Amino acid sequence: MEPRRHVGLYGLMAEFDNSEQLIRASHEARAKGYRKLDAFTPYPIEEVSEALGHHGSKLPLIVLIGGILGALGGFGLQYWVSVIEYPLNVGGRPLNSWIAFIPVTFETTILLASLSAVLGMLALNGLPKPYHPVFNAERFALASRDRYFLCIETADPGFDRQGTESFVKGLDPGGVYEVEN
Amino acid sequence: MSVDDRALPVKPQIIAPGHTSATVSDHIGEIVFRKTPRWWYFGFAVSLALVMLLLMALTKLIVNGTGIWGLNNPVGWGFAIINFVWWIGIGHAGTLISAILLLLRQEWRTSINRFAEAMTLFAVACAGLYPLIHVGRPWLAYWLLPYPNTMGMWPQFRSPLVWDVFAVSTYASVSLLFWYVGLIPDLATLRDRSRSMLKQKIYGILAMGWRGSAAHWHNYETAYLLLAGLATPLVISVHTVVSFDFAVGQIPGWHATIFPPYFVAGAIFAGFAMVLTLTIPLRAIFKLQDFITTRHIENMCKVMLATGLIVAYGYLIEIFMAWYSGHWYEKFMILNRITGPYKYHWWALILCNILAVQALWFRKVRASAIGAFIVAMFVNVGMWLERFVIVVTSLHRDFLPSSWGMYSGTFWDWATFIGSIGLFLALLFLFLRFLPMISIFEMRTILPKTEEKG
Structure with a gap:
């Protein structure tokens, strides 16, 4: 992988086969201190929202x-x-x-x-929003079918190209993708 | 806590075993992208032909005026009101399924709610047509709305007819919102599945950039629940207000406190009959027996039976009150209904709405698609007859025998009615072709969690 700064990179996205893995990964990422992260699922999963700290709604x-x-x-x-x-x-x-x-x-x-x-x-929710970087990730189209994704953004202060990548890989994902801006 | 610990009861009958998130998405999503089947062209052509009939009837109406209808003195309310109440009642089942059953956590509603909501919208569209054309000069129908005008006049807010304008337009708007919000995640699924650029663009625009983010789902679910909570009293208020159109009047047979609950029950009764009428053939054509199972048919039959009994109670109370009130005209009205010139309508109505429905006590009838379909057809006809009987028998012989009369629909009355059925079917065919008829994302949530694999 070519070395580069975060220019042009939106974040790192991990793909999971099932919701359990995603819930576990969300908890671990939060515990690790990541705050600028989001999960993408084909249907609402309360535990994921909770794990990512979405409490209450206006x-x-x-x-x-x-x-x-x-x-x-x-x-x-x-x-x-x-x-x-x-x-x-x-x-x-x-x-x-x-x-x-x-x-x-x-x-x-x-x-x-x-x-x-x-x-x-x-x-x-900031909709309508026709363009969003996460759509650039390969296989992201499956987020509306049967796959579960977790994306850690470069905007997170704790984001570090190597460190975050090895952390994400440690979550046992089906794949890790760079998300272009 | 893992997903498996969630207290999600596994009810195999709601959805056939062996389905996963992927198979559900593929099966329902593909219906939209498949080559248009031949029967669709045939069905759509027939419906469009009926829409042409409707347009012809409306043109004739606008050119010649309401004189082309069977209206007369004393029967100043005819088919237009009968059809309005019939259609709007049909719509009520959709909201009941999507909102009330959601709040009651009836998971089986999931595979029929999208379709039922679409049915609601189209039924309300057909219903809304009638008051507009019934005003006689439809191009001035906007006078019903409160807006500053050069005539310096305002609507009479003490009139149930003005309440009706607000109730029906609110109902149409909220139904549309509810339906659209439910569609957003599925539109995103279609966007991600479509292979042509054009379809991707169209579904993409409609999906508004939905990406299934956890933060979004969180607000989304809150919004969906709140909408359900708002739609629940709304649906009850709509038919209540429709019944006020009658009950606030002082005509014998209309001026009754039983009207609001009796109308609401009748609406749900008629609506479930229509859902069954449409679901039973569609699930066979689209091979959706895995998702719309016998249990769905049975449950709908049970709702129909329960509301049918409430309607039967309404009929009995009407008869009882006519006697108990000691009111001469009320008593005459009921006797005239049962034994007068419209007695066949009344007895047919009793056959359709009370006797035929009793078949649903038997599990065999409920569990057989054909049996349920036949009963539902009886109810469709019966509920139309009910409105005919309520509107016509009360008006045609009121207080003064010198002003008695008879009423029957003319060719143009029937053309408008049958044409509106065509409009309903045409909209339904378009819906089936371009949108997922079952809510895909909600189906994913009710999958047994053990099946959840890639």
Whole structure:
């Protein structure tokens, strides 16, 4: 392998045959002090996320805020229309007939909460992102089929071309690949 | 902790033994890339022909107005509302399968949820068509929305019809979001599998650069669960609001508190019937018996039986309340329903929705695809008849005998209805051709962990 600095290199990627190996590798890499690393799996594996230190998510808060805005917005719209902008006296019933406003308020709450869930999830994940260096790794296409990958990035302060490579090889992977930027 | 320690019950019946992450991905993914089978062209052509019929009926409607339909005084609500309620009810099973069964941790839902969600979307699309054309001047349908306009007018928010606009449009939007979010990882699988540049690009754009990162999955799962939690009350609210369209009115037979639960149960009942109607032939055609097993068919039959019994309870309560209320017009309405000019509709409805469904008590019927299919067809027809009976029998003879009348659909009513079935099927054929009909990534999660090898 030609000696070079990290220029042009995004990280080192190890391929695993099964999720158990990946979970073990994730734990070891974290224990070794690596922080800029990510795992890629064909389906969600809670243990991997935990091993890599992904606890909690901002998403529930985002959805809660979205829902509250939806409720206030929906009720506010109906109140403003029915009481202020376009009051209609129907048989002497109160203008602010809030009971009749519940269904629409409910729907706008759900709508805004759902939109925040989806857009929030995409935003937190930095999607859409058509290009990402990990796609350069050979065999990475299998991450969406049946293979499990762990990538340690050069951006990690502990990254060292030789040291990291020997560490990764010690994890018993099916293969180790350089990931070009 | 290793994966094997996870408390994942191994239920061999949900998925045939011997499957791995790779075989599941290949089997389902390949359906999309295989050469288009001949029957697909045939089926799509037939559906498109029906779509043409729909377009013809809609053109005729826009040129001539709603007078081409069988509507009259006193029956001012006809096929458009019947079909609207029928379609939107069918949609409800998709959300029930994808959201409620997810929250209840019913793992068997995995192999049918994608397909059922697609069915929901297309059914809601067909349903949404009817209120739009029913307003008479569809090009002004946007008046239903609250927006500042030069007329200085606003919608009447105390009206169930305005609630309906919000409920149905929210339902359509959330169903689309839920479906799309579920598709993202599978679109990435298709992107990585496609051999042509064009397909790679299209699936790549749709997958939005999904790469299966652990950090992403973490947020993704949270989002998916939250969406399920939001869709669950939503689906119940939608048919409740649809039932308010009737129940808030003071027509005998409509003004009843049983309506919301009875409509929601009916919706799920009809929806599962439609899922069965579509799943049974499709799993045979695509050889998906490994993924959609007898257990799925049986479970769906059980849901159908349970909701069918709730619907039967609804019918009984309607009759009981007509007597118990001591209300002259209510009593007449029920007698007129059972013995009046539309009695055959009512009795056919009882046959389809109550009697035929009792066959599902027998395991033999539930476990046989043909038996389940026949019962499901009865329910499809029965639930349409139910809406016909509710809409027409209440309206055609209300308070004043001098204003009684009769109603029947015209050629154009039927053309629009059959055309909308064509639209539904055409969308379904496109879905089957271009998207994975079973959620691949969720199938991977329910694989027995011992099988998990490269």
